[in-house]
Amino acid sequence: MIRITDTAISKFKEISQKAGEPANAMLRVGFGGFGWGGPRFKLTLDESLHENDILIENGEIKVVYESKLNDYLETAVIDYSDSWFNRGFQIKGGGISRC
Numbered sequence: 001m002i003r004i005t006d007t008a009i010s011k012f013k014e015i016s017q018k019a020g021e022p023a024n025a026m027l028r029v030g031f032g033g034f035g036w037g038g039p040r041f042k043l044t045l046d047e048s049l050h051e052n053d054i055l056i057e058n059g060e061i062k063v064v065y066e067s068k069l070n071d072y073l074e075t076a077v078i079d080y081s082d083s084w085f086n087r088g089f090q091i092k093g094g095g096i097s098r099c
Contacts, residue, residue, distance in 0.1 A: 002029070002065070004058045004078040008089060011080040012061050021045055026055075029065040029073060029091065039072050043089045 004012075004027075016025050028046035031039065046064065049055060054070060056063045065073060077093045 002056050002058065002063050002073050002076045002078060004061065004063060005080070008078050008080040009058075009060055011089070016045060019045070022047060026062040026064045027078070029063065029069065029078075031066075031069060041069075041073075041091050043078070043091075 012027055015021075025045045025047055026049070028044045030042045030044065032042040033040055049064060050066070052067045053064050054067050063078065073091075075093050076091050079090050079092060081087060081090055
């Protein structure tokens with residue numbers, strides 16, 4: 001199951017509030033193609049839940065992704081980095097590359 005760090009939860013809440021996102025907005029993990037290190041993923045805000053989605057209520061936010069990505073994301077950790085050269089949300093773990 002995807003785990004999300006406290007830092008990522010805090011940043012998600014901050015971004016969604018600034019963007020005026022509705023309270024039911026979820027963090028959607030989508031497939032972004034293959035890179036040198038394997039599959040790459042993209043993160044977006046979404047309000048829709050589709051038939052083949054897996055929903056994870058993790059802390060104070062909801063994370064959703066297509067069930068076909070489960071094998072890739074099963075041990076993943078979503079984090080947020082605020083360093084000057086690597087700012088943004090990242091998916092780590094299970095051989096998953098940065099998104």
